[in-house]
Amino acid sequence: MATNRFDSPDKVASGSHADSRPLDAKASARSPHAVPPTIPDVQPGPPPPAGSDQQRRRKVSWKRRLRRWMWRIATAASILLGLGFLSFAALILYYGQGLPETAELKNYRPPQVTRILARDGTPLAELFTVRRTVVPISTVPKSMKFAALAAEDASFYSHEGLNYFGILRALLVNLWSGRTRQGGSTITQQVVKNVLLTNERTFARKIRELILARRIEQELTKDEILELYLNHIYFGHGRYGIEEAARYYFGKSVRDVQLAEAATLAGLVKGPSVYSPRVDLAKAEERQRYVLRQMGDKGFAPLADVEAAARQKITLAPLPENNAELAPEVVAEVERKLVAVAGPQADQGGYTVTTTIDPKLQSAARAAVRNNLDAYAARRxxxxxxxxxxxxxxxxxxxxxxxxxxxxxxxxxxxxxxxxxxxxxxxxxxxxxxxxxxxxxxxxxxxxxxxxxxxxxxxxxxxxxxxxxxxxxxxxGPQAALVALDVRTAEVLAVVGGYDAVRGALDRTRSAHRQPASTFKPIVYSYGIHTRVFTAASILETEPAALGGRYRPANYDESDGQSPRRLREALATSVNVAAVWTLDKLGPAKVAAWAQSLGIASKLGADLSLALGAYEVTPFEMVAAYNTFAAGGTYREPVLIRSITDPDGKPLPLPDATPPRRVMEEAEGYIMTSLLRSVVETGTAKRARSMTIPVAGKTGTSNAAKDTWFVGYSPAIACAVWTGYDDASPLGAGETGGTTSLPAFIAFMQEAHKTIPRTDFAAPQVGLVRVPIDPQTGQLAPLGVGGIEEVFLAGTEPTGPAELPSSNEPAPSLWPF
CATH class of the missing domain: 2.40.50.140 (Nucleic acid-binding proteins)
Incomplete structure (x- = not known):
């Protein structure tokens, strides 16, 4: 009879669950000393008919046991799951302590390359601890972004930082091999590993990586994460970040890479030392094709474009030459200015410094110096x-x-x-x-x-x-230095500090202090012109006896020793006694102060040897002083840097430079130019008459020819050249400023002026007068006798006529000035 669900509990128990044995049988069964009951020998009978009470009781009993075991399993699973969650929470809590703040990644500034450029953008040099150039994700083309995803993490934009299937697969592979072989890392995890953590392969680091990956996904957008990734990863050959990789392999910015090039770059990340096209082109092409197939399969690029890219050959840019820096001499000065502008952040790089260097003139200057030194080596x-x-x-x-x-x-x-x-x-x-x-x-x-x-x-x-x-x-052989300035702005157009273009080598334009010798004489004479004590026609003493025995310099053999001499002639032929006598009349201390106003910063002594350039200066100081003459009496501090931009492209304010100052009247500057023209026309620099441009300047040769100079200028460019041994050994007999340094000046200036329209030195409209003078006395030429024309500052011209010569020799013709 079927059990009704509304039957009483007693009926249900008697029908299916209650033990129907007698109570004493129950007790004996429970007693350990009871005699087991005798089981009667019962022959098995036919199975109970279907639907019988016994069969129903068996079904209920099986279901109950199943439910009991399922309950036990569920309970155990719940306990284990709870323990797992608690353990995982404890693990996260333990390893989550002291981790880097992921929010800081928004302002993350990795080390970058600082680029030093010429005035037209030509690269001059690079400064870096890590060769990296950060670019915003907005400038990276889609083909490059999708290539990176296809190569490393195709589901990057859909997952939340972790690829659980990849992690499980890597875990199984690592357990099977007994060591860490796979990482299963997403791009987010790679950012964590490369930016926030180390590359060690440990369980602890992996847990931290997973924690930080989830945090990063909550703090940053996907584009921000991808930007970090592309700018930080290593692409081989010392290049970090996608911009440097594109420049190195293909000679272009990443914004200009094509699909085939993007696939090549993306394929490098897996193993730059293996898949670099500069190491193994075949493997690089194989990896490139894999990335392209992935892009096609994932729908990252049209199949037609993928197939076209796969047919293209990998064409690499020429290898950059490590020693091809055009102007390594500018590096030290740029570093100094960069620290002054950017402070400690300058070491992180990422700046762009545009200099005043003209790359064509820089090449011409290097060639002029080298050719001149080679010529010296050949003749010696x-x-x-x-x-x-x-x-x-x-x-x-x-x-x-x-x-x-x-x-x-x-x-x-x-x-x-x-x-x-x-x-x-x-x-x-x-x-x-x-x-x-x-x-x-x-x-x-x-x-x-x-x-x-x-x-x-x-x-x-x-x-x-x-x-x-x-x-x-x-x-x-000796060394040399050349520095050239734009006369109008004092911007440095070219700077050569030695024969070799090697960064870190001695830059003799700034660091080599050497005796300027006779190139200092124009500074002495310019003070005489400025104070109106002397004129170009003044008669100077040229005999040592005129100095009263206090100082007895010898006249160099470029002078014929005749006495007396007009100032113009004494400067042109570099008469030593005349310069010393002039200094004595003006006062050495006053001339030393005057030299400082012209840009000579080196320490100068206030004695008579100052007139002959006995105190050491640098080529930069000398060219700045002469540039004052060329610029009509206005001193400008030489300028090397035009602009500095920070890693974000924002211009930085440059340190305040010394403002221009008027040292001489414009007419005074022109008088000095006129006097220095005579050095070229009739004096020690006659070799420069071969030039097709007007130039003015002065030679200089120190004792025993240890230093030779030529400092001069055209209406457009001022230039100083020094030649000598670093240990001040003599250059040898016959070596002078006119033979050892002037040729480099000529070669450079001729090349530099090929694209500059020819102009003459312009005389100011006021402040000058020209009168004929007697060449022997410097006084007005007698009426009817003639003379030579000389230029004077207004008010300093001679007023009395010279005495008529006793001989009947014809008077000289007028000076063609």
Whole structure:
């Protein structure tokens, strides 16, 4: 009989669940000492009919047991799940402590490249600790963004920072292999790993990575995360970020890359050392095609575009030349100004500094300096093959000492053609010279055995200034410096600090303090003109006796020694006694102060040797002083930097430069130009008459020809050239400013003026008068006798006529001025 759900509990129990055995049988079953009941020998009968009470009881019992086990399993699972959640929460709490603030990524400033540019945008140099250039995601083309997604994380815009399937797959692979082989990282996780954490492969770091990935997704937009990723990842060959990668591999900004190029760049990330097209082009192409297929499969690019890109060959840009910096001399000055403008942030880079350098003039200046030094080496026998000779200097004896940048006379003892080296003995020390670094003196690439004979004495320096290094460098020839300014603005157009264009080398335009010799004389005479004590026609003493024995300089052989001399002639032929006598009349202390007003910042002594340039200055100081003459008496501090922009492209205010100041009247500046023109027309710089442009300037040669100079200018450009040995060794007999430095000036100025319209020096409209004078006395030429024309400041012209000459010689013609 079926059980009704409305039956009483007693009926339900008696029908299905109650034990129908007698109570004493129950008790005996529960007692451990009870005798088990005898089971009667019952023959099995036929199964109960379907629907019987016994069958129904079995079904109910099975269901109850199933429900009981399901309950137990559910309870255990719930407990385990709860424990798992608690453990996970504890894990997150534990590893989540002390993590970086992801909100700071909005203002994250990674190290970048600072670029130094010429005035027309030509790259001059780069400064960086990490070669990276950050670009906003808005400038990255879609093809580049989708290529990166196809290569690394196709579902980036749909997931929340974690690829759970990828994580599980990586976990299984790592467990199976027994070590970390896969990461299963999304782009968000890679940003965390590269920007906020380290690259160590540990469980703790991975947990932190997962925590931070979720936080980043809550703090930043997807585009902001992708921007961080593309700007930070490594692309090989020292390039970080997509912009530097595009420049290095394809010679263009990332904004200009095409689909095929984008796929190549995106494929690099997996293994830059493996998939770089500069390392293995075949593997790079294989990886590129994979990225393109992914883009097509994911719908990131039209299939027609993908197929067209896959057919294109990878065409790389030429490798940048590491030593091809056009003007490494500007780097130190730019770094100094950048720190002054940007402060400590300057070290992070990302700035763009536009200089005043003209790249064409910079190249011309470098060529002029090198060609001039090569010409000196050729005429002095400093170019291989080097032969032993009686004129060789005495070799150094003793023990070389570190420091001081000293140059030694060493003796060649061995030549090794296999290694390309010379062995040179320097007193008690010995070292080797690598000829591949001596191309300046070995233009024909002669092997060491032919480069120099054993026993030849050669000038050498120790590398790193340390005799223990055993590495020597040749120092056979002198060095030189050239700096050129725009006359109107004093902007630096070109600067060459030595023969080699090497960053970090000594920049002799700023750092080499050398005696200016006779190039200082115009400063002395300009003060005489300024104070109206002297004129261009003043008669100066040229005999040492005129100095009263206080100082007895000798007149250089460029003077014919005739006495007396007009100021114009004395300057043109560089008469030493005349300059010293003039200084004595003006007062050395006053002239020293005058020199400072013209831009000479170096310390000057107030004695008579000042007139002959005995106190050391720099080429930059000299060209600034002469530029004052060229600019009509206005001093302007030389300017190298035009603008600085920060990593966001915003211009920064430049440090306040010294404002222009009028030192001389315009007419006074013109008088000095007129006097310096005579140096070229009739004096020590007559070689410059070959030029097709008007120039004015002055030669300078110090004692024993240790320093040779030419400082001069045209109406457009002022230029100073210095030549000499760094250790102040003599340049040799016959070497003067006119032979050793002037040729570099001529070569540079001729090249620089090819695109500048020819103009003459313009005389001011007021303040000048021209009168004929007697060349012997400097007074007015007698009426009817004639004379030469001279230019004077108004009010300083002679008023009395000269006495008539006693001879019947014809008077000279007028000066063609």
């Amino acid at each position: 026998g400093l170019v291989a093959p080097l032969k032993r000779g009686k004129g060789d200097p005495a070799p150094f004896k003793g023990t070389p000492t570190p420091g001081g940048g000293r140059v030694y006379n060493g003796v060649v003892t061995k030549a090794d053609d296999g290694r390309g080296t010379l062995t040179v003995s320097v007193g008690t020390a010995e070292g080797t010279v690598k000829l591949d670094k001596a191309k300046r003196y070995n233009p024909r690439n002669l092997p060491p055995s032919q480069f120099a004979e054993v026993g030849k004495v050669v000038r050498v320096t120790f590398a790193d200034d340390d005799p223990r290094s055993g590495r020597l460098e040749l120092a056979l």
